[in-house]
Amino acid sequence: MMDRAERTADFHRLLSEESCSSDVSSDSCEYYQTEIFGLLPSSQAHRRAHADAVTHDPAESSGSWDPSVPLRALPVCLQAKRDIRERQHLQRRSIGNWDSWRRSQQTTRRRLKEHVGGALSGLLPWRHTLHKIEGQFGVGVKAYFVFLRYLLCLNLLYCVIIAGSVLTPTLVNRSSDDQKTKQPTLDYKDIFVGSGVLENSPVFHSFYTRGSWVDFECLNSPLLFLLGMISVLFLSIIMVVRRTVVGYKHSWLTGNRFSSNLSYKVFCGWDFSVQDSQAASLKQNFIRNELKMDLEEQKFHERVQRRSLRLWVRLIFLRVFLNFLVLVLLGSAFALIYYSIVLSQKKGLHKTLNLMLEYLPPITMATVNYILPYIFSKVSEFEDYSLTIQLNLTLIRSIFLKLASLGIYLFSLIHSDPSACGENAFGKEMYKLTVFNFLECFFNAFFVAYPRTFLVERFPSSSLAQMLGKKEFEIPFNVLDLVNSQTVTWVGVFYCPLLPAISAVRLMTLFYLKKFTVVRCCVPAQRMFRTASSSVLFHFMLLLGLSMSVVTLVVNINRFGPGGCGPFKDTTVLNVTSVCVKTLPDPVQNTISYISSEAFAFALILAEVVILTSYVSRGRANRKAIERLKDMLVMCSSDKRFLVKQHSTITRRQLRTR
Amino acid sequence: MGGTASKLPKDLLSEYQELTFLTKQEILLAHKRFSELQGRENGPYSSRVSMEKVLTLPELKSNPFRKRICHVFSTSDLRDGSLTFEDFLDLLSAFSDSATLEIKSHYAFRIFDFDDDGTLDARDLEKLVNCLTGETDDTRLTVEEMRQLISNILEESDIDKDGTVNLSEFQHVISRSPDFVSSFKIVL
Numbered sequence: 001m002m003d004r005a006e007r008t009a010d011f012h013r014l015l016s017e018e019s020c021s022s023d024v025s026s027d028s029c030e031y032y033q034t035e036i037f038g039l040l041p042s043s044q045a046h047r048r049a050h051a052d053a054v055t056h057d058p059a060e061s062s063g064s065w066d067p068s069v070p071l072r073a074l075p076v077c078l079q080a081k082r083d084i085r086e087r088q089h090l091q092r093r094s095i096g097n098w099d100s101w102r103r104s105q106q107t108t109r110r111r112l113k114e115h116v117g118g119a120l121s122g123l124l125p126w127r128h129t130l131h132k133i134e135g136q137f138g139v140g141v142k143a144y145f146v147f148l149r150y151l152l153c154l155n156l157l158y159c160v161i162i163a164g165s166v167l168t169p170t171l172v173n174r175s176s177d178d179q180k181t182k183q184p185t186l187d188y189k190d191i192f193v194g195s196g197v198l199e200n201s202p203v204f205h206s207f208y209t210r211g212s213w214v215d216f217e218c219l220n221s222p223l224l225f226l227l228g229m230i231s232v233l234f235l236s237i238i239m240v241v242r243r244t245v246v247g248y249k250h251s252w253l254t255g256n257r258f259s260s261n262l263s264y265k266v267f268c269g270w271d272f273s274v275q276d277s278q279a280a281s282l283k284q285n286f287i288r289n290e291l292k293m294d295l296e297e298q299k300f301h302e303r304v305q306r307r308s309l310r311l312w313v314r315l316i317f318l319r320v321f322l323n324f325l326v327l328v329l330l331g332s333a334f335a336l337i338y339y340s341i342v343l344s345q346k347k348g349l350h351k352t353l354n355l356m357l358e359y360l361p362p363i364t365m366a367t368v369n370y371i372l373p374y375i376f377s378k379v380s381e382f383e384d385y386s387l388t389i390q391l392n393l394t395l396i397r398s399i400f401l402k403l404a405s406l407g408i409y410l411f412s413l414i415h416s417d418p419s420a421c422g423e424n425a426f427g428k429e430m431y432k433l434t435v436f437n438f439l440e441c442f443f444n445a446f447f448v449a450y451p452r453t454f455l456v457e458r459f460p461s462s463s464l465a466q467m468l469g470k471k472e473f474e475i476p477f478n479v480l481d482l483v484n485s486q487t488v489t490w491v492g493v494f495y496c497p498l499l500p501a502i503s504a505v506r507l508m509t510l511f512y513l514k515k516f517t518v519v520r521c522c523v524p525a526q527r528m529f530r531t532a533s534s535s536v537l538f539h540f541m542l543l544l545g546l547s548m549s550v551v552t553l554v555v556n557i558n559r560f561g562p563g564g565c566g567p568f569k570d571t572t573v574l575n576v577t578s579v580c581v582k583t584l585p586d587p588v589q590n591t592i593s594y595i596s597s598e599a600f601a602f603a604l605i606l607a608e609v610v611i612l613t614s615y616v617s618r619g620r621a622n623r624k625a626i627e628r629l630k631d632m633l634v635m636c637s638s639d640k641r642f643l644v645k646q647h648s649t650i651t652r653r654q655l656r657t658r
Numbered sequence: 659m660g661g662t663a664s665k666l667p668k669d670l671l672s673e674y675q676e677l678t679f680l681t682k683q684e685i686l687l688a689h690k691r692f693s694e695l696q697g698r699e700n701g702p703y704s705s706r707v708s709m710e711k712v713l714t715l716p717e718l719k720s721n722p723f724r725k726r727i728c729h730v731f732s733t734s735d736l737r738d739g740s741l742t743f744e745d746f747l748d749l750l751s752a753f754s755d756s757a758t759l760e761i762k763s764h765y766a767f768r769i770f771d772f773d774d775d776g777t778l779d780a781r782d783l784e785k786l787v788n789c790l791t792g793e794t795d796d797t798r799l800t801v802e803e804m805r806q807l808i809s810n811i812l813e814e815s816d817i818d819k820d821g822t823v824n825l826s827e828f829q830h831v832i833s834r835s836p837d838f839v840s841s842f843k844i845v846l
Contacts, residue, residue: 072678072751075764077733078744081677114756118681131845262807263815263831266783267766268838269790272721272753273845280720281792288791288799295803298810630817637818 070110124149129515131273137473141518144475145511147538151486152507154239158232158493158500165228166497169221170208193358194431194496203431203502205423205495205566222567222576229494233550236490240546244539262294297386319383326379330401333368337405340364341412362436365405373398373477395476395537402484403544409433410491410552414559421565423495426556430492430499437485438506445513445521453521473522478514479538487545491552495566665689678751687846688750691715692743709739712746717844722789726769753844762842763832767825777822783808 071081121127126149133142190198201207208225269287274280307315344360376397380390413429449471456465489503560568568576581592594600666689674685695707695715709728718724728739731749741749751757752765771778772785784804791797799807815823815831823831832838 071676073758073761075752075761077731077748078674078677079733082673085677118756261814262810264835264837266787266790266807266811267770267815267828267831268835268841270721270723271841272723273841273843275716275720277720280722284722284790284792284797288797291787291791291799291807292803295806298806633818637820641820 070107124153126511133515133518137279137518140475141473143538144473144478145514147479148482148507148511148514151482152504152511154236155489155500155504155507157235159504161232161235162228162493162497162500165224165231166208167202169224170202173209173221192355192432192435194428194435199424199428203496203498204427205497206421208497208567209569220579223580225497225567226576229497232493232500233490233553236546237550240539240542244536244543262291265290265294300386315384322379322383326376326397329372329375330397330404333372333401334405334408336368337361337364337408338412341409345416358432359436361409362433362440365409366436366440368405369398369402372401398477398480399541399544402480403487403548406484406487407548410548414552414555422560423566427492427495427499430488431496431502433488434485434492434499434502434506437481437488438509441481441510441513445517449517449521470523471517471521473518476537480541483538483541483545486542487549490546490549494553494556665693674747678747679754679757680747680751684750684754684846685747688747689743691846692746706734706740706742707746709741712739712741717846722793723769726772730765730768750844750846753842755843755845759833759839760829762839763829764825766832766838766842767828770828777824778828779822780808780812783811783823 071085074081074084076084126145130142130145130149133145194203198204199206208221265287269290271283274283340363341361344357346357373394377390377394380393383390383393385393409429413426452468452471455462456468456470459465485503485506489499492499581589584592666686671682671685674680675682678685680688692707695711696705709725709732712728713719713724718727721727725739727749728741729737731745731752732739732741733745734740752761767778768774770782770786772782773779778786787804787807788798791799798804812821812823815827817827817830818824
């Protein structure tokens with residue numbers, strides 16, 4: 001009893017002391033509220049983190065840090081880190097040998113991992129160039145170049161696999177055979193079309209004839225060929241899916257539910273790596289335009305909700321009409337490509353004319369793909385969608401155009417009458433496409449982009465220059481080009497095993513060409529490009545391309561039966577493994593036949609279904625938990641505010657009555 | 659004069675490597691640049707360089723948050739934003755390639771918290787947006803736009819609805835934007 005009375009008195013005294021010291025300031029309710037808010041444990045913790053090392057006691061704050069977190073990852077200044085380390089060392093002396101050994105092991109392992117990571121990232125080329133581009137053009141353009149570098153690394157990896165499993169065995173086999181010494185001259189046309197000498201070179205399928213080592217039945221070159229190709233495809237599927245999923249998890253899965261568009265733009269808007277003052281003011285312009293556009297878009301949505309019925313009807317008619325127009329455009333583009341393919345299969349008389357004819361389909365495809373996206377973006381302006389939807393719509397239409405025109409090309413190739421060595425013919429077409437892609441980039445850089453810049457810089461006052469202006473580097477369309485060529489590589493790798501090597505060289509040159517285009521000929525785009533969501537889009541496009549190439553491969557394997565050329569001359573691709581399996585001991589054979597039977601597949605599918613279901617339900621439960629926690633947070637904070645308000649009114653009343 | 663590499667004692671160098679995210683080369687480069695700022699070489703490591711001098715670095719010169727950055731990383735008692743070499747290393751460490759999202763978002767929050775009160779309120783947000791769009795009258799957003807923008811931001815990020823964005827709410831927003839790590843970066 002006594003104790004409580006004393007404590008109450010103590011409390012009163014404390015209060016009066018406080019009020020004495022602050023008598024001068026206003027006696028409003030808010031003052032007490034902020035006072036109490038400042039005393040809350042959560043804001044105390046903040047303040048402690050904010051305080052400088054000089055003013056706060058390290059012993060007090062270091063208690064809250066987890067010792068397993070590396071010191072460098074603590075948000076305090078160096079001196080404070082030193083103090084914390086001192087304390088940790090003291091602790092280490094007092095804890096057991098085992099614990100201290102484990103901790104030091106942890107540290108060494110972490111350090112080793114960092115070293116290895118640092119060494120690996122040091123191997124990646126073009127870091128300084130990328131840094132410079134980032135400083136001038138921001139993160140978005142850099143993302144394009146990083147994507148290019150990623151594709152280059154992927155292709156180099158394929159090269160290693162193919163060199164190991166496809167090229168070397170055949171070369172070793174060949175060297176034991178009699179060597180053909182006739183060496184016909186290499187014509188310039190052969191390089192572009194892949195005929196003549198190249199046809200019997202390691203570039204194409206027919207080079208890889210069957211051969212095996214006598215003592216191992218299993219180790220024959222067709223099997224190794226198949227193994228190499230399958231590992232290439234699996235590797236790409238794993239890499240691309242992994243990247244897509246990571247990006248997806250980051251952006252859409254969470255982004256859809258909690259829209260925090262504007263917060264991103266404000267909190268993550270500034271690119272701290274920008275150094276150039278001109279680039280900085282440009283960036284400020286972007287951000288301002290972007291914010292204004294977003295606010296405008298918000299108002300647009302409000303306007304949409306107030307649209308009258310008549311306007312709606314008119315708009316729907318307009319949209320249907322425009323979509324019809326787009327379909328007509330797409331259809332005519334596809335028809336044009338188809339006819340160019342038909343035309344190219346006729347044989348002309350003159351050699352150069354022939355070459356032109358051979359390249360007619362790729363040229364048509366490139367022209368169509370160059371012109372139509374501009375028309376699409378113009379069309380989408382009339383549809384009265386919001387700006388983001390307009391951009392996305394244009395992009396989706398362009399993606400469709402690009403992949404579908406490639407699809408039509410492949411389709412017509414598959415349906416053309418098979419020649420003596422259909423595999424080689426198919427490989428040749430893919431080779432041609434790759435070479436053409438390269439020529440196109442070269443042409444685009446030096447004969448379109450550069451003259452335009454030259455014109456704009458030399459004669460800035462002429463009306464043509466003012467109309468054209470400098471080119472903008474449009475990241476999505478450039479990425480689309482990359483995806484397209486990568487798809488060609490995947491489609492062709494089975495019939496033209498050296499295609500990854502060719503495209504690695506192409507990508508390397510492309511890097512410098514694009515760098516030249518960006519630095520010399522382009523102005524930064526008017527819209528900022530978000531890396532995170534875009535990288536999902538990039539990889540999603542890659543995934544589309546990859547699935548297209550897998551489908552083509554499956555169709556092709558069925559199409560070319562035995563009797564063609566190359567490693568699978570005498571058997572089909574699927575029978576190649578059975579020779580090997582037959583040499584194995586019985587139990588292994590039984591296991592393999594069980595694994596490839598339907599019963600096993602059924603069990604596998606069932607297991608997958610169970611696992612997937614559990615993951616989906618767990619995800620749902622987590623989502624609900626997030627909802628509930630959010631509600632709880634709101635409740636807690638409103639409770640807190642209510643209690644503080646109550647407390648301060650009571651305090652004020654007490655003071656008044658005294 | 660010989661390389662500046664020899665000016666930094668070895669044990670200190672390895673200590674810096676342990677306590678920051680910087681590599682050896684980066685620390686040496688930082689030391690070189692800092693001694694250039696200081697004007698005299700191998701000065702004592704605790705001597706300060708005034709904020710005006712630090713801001714002449716090309717990496718900071720055109721950054722609209724440059725003063726805030728100096729203030730946040732300065733350990734000076736006078737709160738004048740002057741930096742010692744170690745403060746400078748702290749700065750570079752937080753902005754380095756290998757710093758974690760956790761630490762980057764923490765410092766970003768402190769840079770954006772203009773009045774140092776531990777939360778981002780409407781006034782902080784207004785200053786932040788003004789820095790992003792440019793401070794002059796014709797580059798600023800209109801009052802109406804600003805009001806709409808701030809209410810939108812609070813609507814999105816203020817999870818506990820207390821009218822301000824606190825550190826954990828801020829980190830929540832940031833953690834869902836992988837862009838942030840790549841853009842919150844200053845490399846010498």
